[in-house]
Amino acid sequence: MAIIAQEIDRMTVLLQAQDIAEMILASEEMNEYITTKEGLQKDQHAQEQIQQFQKLKESFEEAQRFGTYHPDYKQINERVRTMRREIQLIPSVGAFRKAESALEELLYQVCRIIADGVSDAIKVPSDNPLYNLGGGCGSSGGCGSGGSCGCAG
Secondary structure, rough: OOOHHHHHHHHHHHHHHHHHHHHHHHHOOOOOOHHHHHHHOOOHHHHHHHHHHHHHHHHHHHOOOHHHHHHHHHHHHHHHHHHHHHHHHHHHHHHHHHHHHHHHHHHHHHHHOOOOOOOOOOOOOOOOOHHOOOOOOOHOOOOOOOOOOOOOO
């Protein structure tokens, strides 16, 4: 009978996780993300710039195969960097990136609360390098690295 109790507990946890997902879908952060994504998709200038950037990036990846020995490497690299800055200055792109970051922050915080509630050693992945300074195996080189988590022994 212990197995049935485990399955019920697991199902309860999964249903609660679904409830959390639905709350996130109804959140202000998600609404802003959807609104700004639609705005970005409708912004013809931004879409043209993004398409041009993708083509330029492909050229850069080709040049990167040869590294600095490619005759156009430096020039293409500079064009990629310049165009990336120009795209980031487009208002619809900036608004979308801001909304995307806010949604990622919400998701990170939810995951962090759950992970910390289970164990301090659970690592929650994040693109924000400041979050990786906290505890857990990821704080000093990862599991098996001989770091402070002690798992390499």
